[in-house]
Amino acid sequence: MKRFLSSVRARAALGATLVVAVALVAAGAAVLLSLRANLTHQASGQAESAASGVASQLAANTAYDQLDLDDEDHPVQVVDDHRRLVAASDDLERISGTGTDAVKPQPRSTTPPKGDDDDDDESEGDALELGEISEDAADVTTGSATVDGDTQDYRFAAVDVNVEKKGDLTVYAGASLAAQESAVSTALASMLIGFPLLLAVIAGVTWLVTRRALRPVDAIRSEMAAITASEDLARRVPEPDTHDEIARLATTTNETLAALQASVERQRRFVADASHELRSPIASLRTQLEVGAAHPELLDVDGAVEDTVRLQELAADLLLLARLDAGEKPGGGHVDLAAMAREELSQRTRDRVDVRMDLANVEVTGSRSQLARVLGNLVTNAQRHARSHVTVTTRADGAWAVLEVSDDGDGVPENERDRIFERFVRLDDARTRDDGGAGLGLAIARDVAVRHGGTLTVEEAPGGGALFELRVPAAAR
Known part of the structure; x- marks a missing residue:
């Protein structure tokens, strides 16, 4: 793995894949949350509509046993102000998340609700006065219900209605969240299948593109290795005709090689010229000393001193130039x-x-x-x-x-x-x-x-x- 990551192509492909993976996960999570929120809001609207429909029937003084509660997609409960279930969907077997978990209407107590007359118990269906539906926003909760043996999650909306002779009633109606769960599950499954495939495609494309982009770099590296092995500073690396960073790198490399070649040639000329300049005073001094050794009376002391001084000054000049070249x-x-x-x-x-x-x-x-x-x-x-x-x-x-x-x-x-x-x-x-x-x-x-x-x-x-x-x-x- 460490050797694999030492490649620029591998690091580029891995980096691009990780970045896209993070972006896809973030985008996928946002899509799923938005989808869930939209479907939940839609279910809440359906539940509130169903509850308002039943409330309208109650406001019209419809009797409990005559309410239209046969919609299997919207389980309904009607609760009075004593939290007593007075009406419910026929196939409702279990419910949670509403005001009561009762599923069967309870018989009315001997004490009539406030505002009712004993003589009016049997006249609940008579249209005396229209009831009043609360204009407040419906309370929405999440729960579950079992209808005809099928258990699902629901969004329940609670709508309040005041009916003459019946008092304050609350209608609970639910809208199934099965469509939401199905849509979210389908979207999640699609993402789990599609994201890896997309990441694989991105990794492969990045690998190929990076390999193609770095091909001139590899050519530059190969040529530099050949120049190092041959010590031929006259050679130059290939310059791609792309006008990008790699082309500028090749141009700069060739400029560096040219400067290095000029420096080496200048150094060679310097050594050759220094050797030539040193040879003359040394040869002259040696000649004079050899003559003086054989014939002391012919020794030119002044000339020997002059050549020695000249040699000393030349050595000092060469030493100073060497220090300056070294960046002193x-x-x-x-x-x-x-x-x-x-x-x-x-x-x-x-x-x-x-x-x-x-x-x-x-x-x-x-x-x-x-x-x-x-x-x-x-x-x-x-x-x-x-x-x-x-x-x-x-x-x-x-x-x-x-x-x-x-x-x-x-x-x-x-x-x-x-x-x-x-x-x-x-x-x-x-x-x-x-x-x-x-x-x-x-x-x-x-x-x-x-x-x-x-x-x-x-x-x-x-x-x-x-x-x-x-x-x-x-x-x-």
């Missing part, structure tokens, strides 16, 4: 960009050109070390291309804190302004310089900007050259 949080400290720029630029003693500063205090939230790394990378990049000076500016621009680094060099061609932020990308003229970097500085700077919720772009400086602009949200005061 920038932190929640407050950093004054102006103070940070003054401190970092004061430590640069080997810059090739002059660095000018135009700094306004503006605070941001983030990692001081990462923001200082961005500043250092931008200034180092500007130093490689500047002719006479580099300018560093900090300012506030609405909700943004802005850090700008510009130079007076040749600038960046417009078609290269996005590509220079890719990893291990260096423009052709930079590759010809001996002090060119590995092409990671600007990539690191943009990744740090993105991690801080900002942007890093390059435009043309007002006086020519390149203008790098870092925008990050200003810290809330």
Whole structure:
């Protein structure tokens, strides 16, 4: 059972069947109750009509033995104000639910009812005055009666009538509930037979519809399993032409596979480029050490130190990129960009050109070390291309804190302004310089900007050259 319920089709079919079953039971109960109430009300009306008919006969001073009480469907009792049965249907054998359970009229007592004269005992059938039937609503009760050996449930209506010489009388007349019981039983039997069949049909249809609806999901699952087994991220799952949730799922899955493939390819290129970049300083350092070991007088110490520093910086760049790719949080400290720029630029003693500063205090939230790394990378990049000076500016621009680094060099061609932020990308003229970097500085700077919720772009400086602009949200005061 547990394995069966692990299927979405089974759970959907079972859920739909249970919901419909509850609805059918509720609707069936409502129908049965309504049917019973309507038939009971109808029987009550028939009983009241029969009782009113007998009351009309009594009001016309009809004698008890001349009352028309031969209707077998409506057993009748006539009771006086002393609860004495004075008239009843001939075939009535037993009765309950009325004012008395007597079935045979009792002889009148020697004391006449109030308002009667002794001389009038034999003149009950004479029409002296018309009686008065009560206008109050008839009292209706439920009981049973046996008429000519047949016992049934009845609805009894009680109608009061006042007759001259006879006093206050109450007429009880019943209407059989057999039709109600038969109709309710028939409806219940039909429901007991029809509901299970209907539920079976609903369960089967739901199973088939769900199976058909989930067929694309199974195709997606099979293709994903094949992609996992083959490790071929170039494959894609089939996209059904239905424009529904499953089609959107397939589209999203393919987009995820494309992003994963691009990420894996980017990682492979990163590893290959890192290996290539590391190979050059390592090979150069090894060569110099081997030459120095064989000929100490030829050892280029300055070159070895330079290659070591270059190797160290490259390793630090690769480590920072790895941490950024792993989602390292920038932190929640407050950093004054102006103070940070003054401190970092004061430590640069080997810059090739002059660095000018135009700094306004503006605070941001983030990692001081990462923001200082961005500043250092931008200034180092500007130093490689500047002719006479580099300018560093900090300012506030609405909700943004802005850090700008510009130079007076040749600038960046417009078609290269996005590509220079890719990893291990260096423009052709930079590759010809001996002090060119590995092409990671600007990539690191943009990744740090993105991690801080900002942007890093390059435009043309007002006086020519390149203008790098870092925008990050200003810290809330």
